[in-house]
Amino acid sequence: MLTLADVIEALDRQRPQHAEHIITQAVIDSRVAIPGCLFIALPGERVDGHDYVGHAFAQGASFALVNRDFSGQYQQLDLRAGQPVDLPAGLDQAVCLRVDDPLAALQQTARFWRARLDVVVIGITGSVGKSTTKEMVAEVLSRRYPTHRNEGNYNNEIGLPVTILNLTEGHRRAVLEMGFYVPGEIRFLCEIARPKIGVVTNIGTVHAERAGSQEEIARGKGELVESLPPEGVAVLNFDDPLVRDMAARAQAQVLFYGLDPEADLWADQIEGLGLDGIRFRLHYRNETLHLRVPMLGRHSVHTALRAAAVGLADGLDWAEIVSGLRTGHMQIRLMVVRSRHGALLLDDTYNASPQSTMAALNLLEELDGRKIAVLGDMLELGQYERQGHEMVGFRAAETADVLITVGERARIIAQAALEAGLPEESVTETADTAEATQLLSGLIGPQDVVLIKGSRGMRMDTILPALEREP
Numbered sequence: 090m091l092t093l094a095d096v097i098e099a100l101d102r103q104r105p106q107h108a109e110h111i112i113t114q115a116v117i118d119s120r121v122a123i124p125g126c127l128f129i130a131l132p133g134e135r136v137d138g139h140d141y142v143g144h145a146f147a148q149g150a151s152f153a154l155v156n157r158d159f160s161g162q163y164q165q166l167d168l169r170a171g172q173p174v175d176l177p178a179g180l181d182q183a184v185c186l187r188v189d190d191p192l193a194a195l196q197q198t199a200r201f202w203r204a205r206l207d208v209v210v211i212g213i214t215g216s217v218g219k220s221t222t223k224e225m226v227a228e229v230l231s232r233r234y235p236t237h238r239n240e241g242n243y244n245n246e247i248g249l250p251v252t253i254l255n256l257t258e259g260h261r262r263a264v265l266e267m268g269f270y271v272p273g274e275i276r277f278l279c280e281i282a283r284p285k286i287g288v289v290t291n292i293g294t295v296h297a298e299r300a301g302s303q304e305e306i307a308r309g310k311g312e313l314v315e316s317l318p319p320e321g322v323a324v325l326n327f328d329d330p331l332v333r334d335m336a337a338r339a340q341a342q343v344l345f346y347g348l349d350p351e352a353d354l355w356a357d358q359i360e361g362l363g364l365d366g367i368r369f370r371l372h373y374r375n376e377t378l379h380l381r382v383p384m385l386g387r388h389s390v391h392t393a394l395r396a397a398a399v400g401l402a403d404g405l406d407w408a409e410i411v412s413g414l415r416t417g418h419m420q421i422r423l424m425v426v427r428s429r430h431g432a433l434l435l436d437d438t439y440n441a442s443p444q445s446t447m448a449a450l451n452l453l454e455e456l457d458g459r460k461i462a463v464l465g466d467m468l469e470l471g472q473y474e475r476q477g478h479e480m481v482g483f484r485a486a487e488t489a490d491v492l493i494t495v496g497e498r499a500r501i502i503a504q505a506a507l508e509a510g511l512p513e514e515s516v517t518e519t520a521d522t523a524e525a526t527q528l529l530s531g532l533i534g535p536q537d538v539v540l541i542k543g544s545r546g547m548r549m550d551t552i553l554p555a556l557e558r559e560p
Contacts (some may be wrong), residue, residue, distance in 0.1 A: 090256050091115070091202055092441070093152060096127070096186065099201030100194055100404045102170045105176055110151065115195075115246060116256035124149030127254070129195050130249065138191075146183040154194050155272075159185040168194075174514050192247065196395050199250030200281045210282050211399055214267045214275060215290025215309045215332075217444040218392055219244070222290055225384075225396035229413030233405055234261035244268040249278050263401075269309045279316035282514020287313040287341070288324040288395050292331040293444045302472070307331040308533040317341035322402035324395060327352035344402055346394040354398050361387040361455040364425060371397065378407065382414045385423060386452035418520055423449075428556040431535030437542045438549040441467045443477035451540050454488040458538040462489035463552065466496035474498060479505040486505065486511040489540075493517050495525045496547055523549055526555045 094108040113125035121139035122128055128145035130138035130153055142153045146163070161163055165185045166174055188194040203210075203422070207280075213223050227238040237260045244266040247479070256263055267278050269323040291308045300355035314323045314335045323339045326332040336343045345352040350372070358370040366383040369390050382393050393414055400410040424436040432457045446464065453460050462485050470477045478498055482505025485492050491512060494503045504520050519525040529552070533539055539556075543549035 091127075091254055093180075093184075095202060095205070096152070096154075096198050097166070097174055097343055099198040100172055100186075100188060103174075105174050106175050108174075108176055108180075110146075110180065112152065112191055112254075115147075115251050116150075117251060119145035119148060119150075119412040122148035122150040123534040124151075126150045127193050128153040129151060129251070129427070130154060130387075131195075131261050142185070149182075151182050151184065153183075153185050154191040155185045155187055156189060156191055158187070167467075191358055194253075196246065196250045196281060199253040202256070203253050203281060203283060206256055206258065206260070208256060208263050209286070209339045209403070210284040211262065211264045211288065211403075212267050212279060212282060212284035212313050212316075213264065213288045213290070213395075214269060215288075215326075216306065216310075217442055218290040219449075221264045221384075221389075221392050222265045222395045223264050225392050225414070226260075226288070226399045228416045229400045229410055230264065230403060232409035232413045236262040236264060237261050238264040239266055242268070245270075246262045246274065246277065246345065253282065267313060269306070273312070274310050274311060276316060279313060279343060283481075284317060285312065285321040286321070286324065286399055287317050287321070288399060289313065289326060289332045289335060291326055291393065291444065292389070293442055303331060307335070311335045311338050314339045314341070324398045324402060326391065326395075327355075328391075346398045348390070353482065354394055354401065356390050359387050359390050361452070363452075363455045363457070363505050366544045367393075369393075373397075373401065376407070378411070380411065381416065386448055386455070388448040388451055401470030424467040424553070426553065426557065428533060428539070430530075430533050430556070432461075432533040432536075432537040432539050432556075434553055434556060435538065435540045436508075436550070436553040437540065438553070439545065441465065441544045443467060443473070443480050445472070446481045446542050448486045449540055450484050452480070453538060453540045456538045458536045459491065460489045461493065461529075461533065462541045463493045463495065463529065463539060463541045463543075463549070464499055465494070465500050465547035466498035466520075466548045468498075468544040468546050475501055478502050482506040483509045491515050491517075493519060493525055493528060495522055495543060495549065497517050499543070522551050526552050529556060 091112045093110040096403045098104040112127045117129050122145040128150045163183045163185050167187045227236050230236045245268050282463040315338050319340050321341035323341045323343045326458035327345040346354045354373045356369045356371050368381045371378045397410050482502040486506040486509035503516050
């Protein structure tokens, strides 16, 4: 495991004696600090981690990376001078490691620790499906190897280094989701993580407001492909032209997956089974497998193909791959519950883009009952805002019996659905989630299936708890 000596060597370039204190975990939130951990005090837009150093130590943290003078409160080791660190004879359980920049120190330590580990890293990026793919790939690889993955949204210049510091010598595979906002970001993450296998899911319009056009997003996400070594493997979506073209940027081998028979690994005869998963036929070289996996929606076949492709690229056999695909993972961010009215609620409110919303509508189409779609604004679409909302509206008209929109941008969804033929009495526009919740409370019954979907900023996640509660 990571030790104090490792951190000092990473930052000071010299390894001190008598500093083999084990660091149990690296954390950036004092609330999750555990005994023996390293707390990284990061200044943020709303709070400064330095204000919580005391709380981290009270939780049991042994060390904190800081850029303030805490010498009057705790033992402090100054790592700024570039001179050998003079360790005191006895170290208490509360030691501040003072650096110029805690974030840069975190990243440098992660780079050092990654170089020390004998682990194969799988990097995953794309506009939609990164997290689900990460979970499925980890399930497949864990059939053979001790496997680690980043949690939640730990996929940026802060979360990914933290994840790497929490790797141990016992891990043999690390599956790391990589987010993208600006050019150069994924290349920077790859310099730290050094992936051998890279997966690109698709190129959509999510974050277009910040990242630019789809072509610019493709260039940014393609940095993962460019960063792979010649002995590595790029797992690319053959069905997405912008991803398929990334093959020209790879020095690594390329393994295409998709629904086209020209792909190396492809699927057909796809059947959605509603909440019972999906069934499909998988083809690879001269082999054909008939599979049923517990993932929701026909679109999930791409997730299964990505996980299978990584397994093949990493040398797993079909028994291991199929076992991983069938482990019971359904959809990490979709909750399925019953309301107090008896209606089936599909809560997919983690976030929303045109691609993920249309996939959710496809799942809604597979289920029995009156179909009600509650769709909120999709944020950060930039130049694709009208086009994206219109696409969703057209698809909603094909899949939903009732459409309720939430927010100003979602009015475009309602207008498009009306243009596509959804009756006027079946479409209602609401200003916020409170109004939508009140409308649903008097509308839904035991035979209804309700999809709730929208960007996080719309607080769509407040609807389901209100429908579960007794009034």
